[in-house]
Amino acid sequence: MxxxxxxxxxxxxxxxxxxxxxxxxxxxxxxxxxxxxxxxxxxxxxxxxxxxxxxxxxxxxxxxxxxxxxxxxxxxxxxxxxxxxxxxxxxxxxxxxxxxxxxxKQANPANGGYIGCYKDDGVRHLKHKVSSLGSSITLAKCREHCKGYKYTGLQYSTYCLCGNVLENKKYPKVADSECNMACAGEKTRKCGGGWRNSIYLVKP
Structure with missing residues (x-):
């Protein structure tokens, strides 16, 4: 050309x-x-x-x-x-x-704050402010409930738990599929299961 x-x-x-x-x-x-x-x-x-x-x-x-x-x-x-x-x-x-x-986002449901599903028992993995928020429970409310702590756990559809210690051989991390109960106030999110905590960072 x-x-x-x-x-x-x-x-x-x-x-x-x-x-x-x-x-x-x-x-x-x-x-x-x-x-x-x-x-x-x-x-x-x-x-x-x-x-x-x-x-x-x-x-x-x-x-x-x-x-x-x-x-x-x-x-x-x-x-x-x-x-x-x-x-x-x-x-x-x-x-x-x-x-x-x-x-x-799928791998980290809480925008970077989801840690995993953990085993629990009556002695409690996260030992502080164990409370049932009933049908209004959401991750945001559990984070507000556990303000001042490092971790928040959601269990059995309605419970919130707080704590600062994650690593504990007695309460190992398990498959996410074992945290199979939806949050009562947030159906798209899993809120643990029977003696299972869906644990998140309070500040993601």
Whole structure:
């Protein structure tokens, strides 16, 4: 494409120069002889050009113009294709970012504050402020209830427990599936199970 632009510029220069000197301009058509182009003949050579040669020149010029138009169209299409690909990549990047956030949220239900499901018993893993919040229990309320402590545990759908010590061999972490009871006031969240605590950080 760059070479073609240079060629066109050169032809324009030759034409302008010839007009200034009042000389005929010729175009080579891959033949041993040069044929004058109609429209740029300013001397007696015009009378020597046959109509058939003029038609031949016009045909070649139209063919070249058609090829040029195709090249321009392809160039525009390529440019549009690159823009479309960049747009698709941007959309894909946004989708991947959204998916990553969703996966992190699933892995960490409390926006970074969920620790896991832990075993409990009557002696209690989290020993402070053991209270039933009844049907109004939510994670937010348990966190408020345990304000000042490091951990809050949700148990048996309605109970909140508070504490500062997590690691205890007597109360190991178990599979999340064992904390299988929904919170009474927040059905989309698990609130432990029978002697099972869903433990969260009070400050995620």
């Amino acid at each position: 760059k070479g073609f632009v240079i060629l066109v510029a050169f032809l324009e220069f030759v034409i302008v120069t010839s007009l200034t000197k009042r000389k005929a301009v010729s175009l080579s058509l891959n033949a041993p002889n040069k044929i004058p182009i109609r429209g740029f003949l300013l001397d007696d050579n015009y009378d020597k050009v046959s109509p058939s040669k003029l038609k031949s020149i016009e045909k070649v010029m139209k063919s070249q113009q058609y090829q040029l138009n195709k090249m321009i169209a392809v160039s525009k299409d390529n440019s549009n294709s690159v823009s479309a690909i960049k747009s698709d990549l941007t959309d894909l990047s946004k989708a991947v970012t959204g998916l990553q956030k969703a996966l992190r």
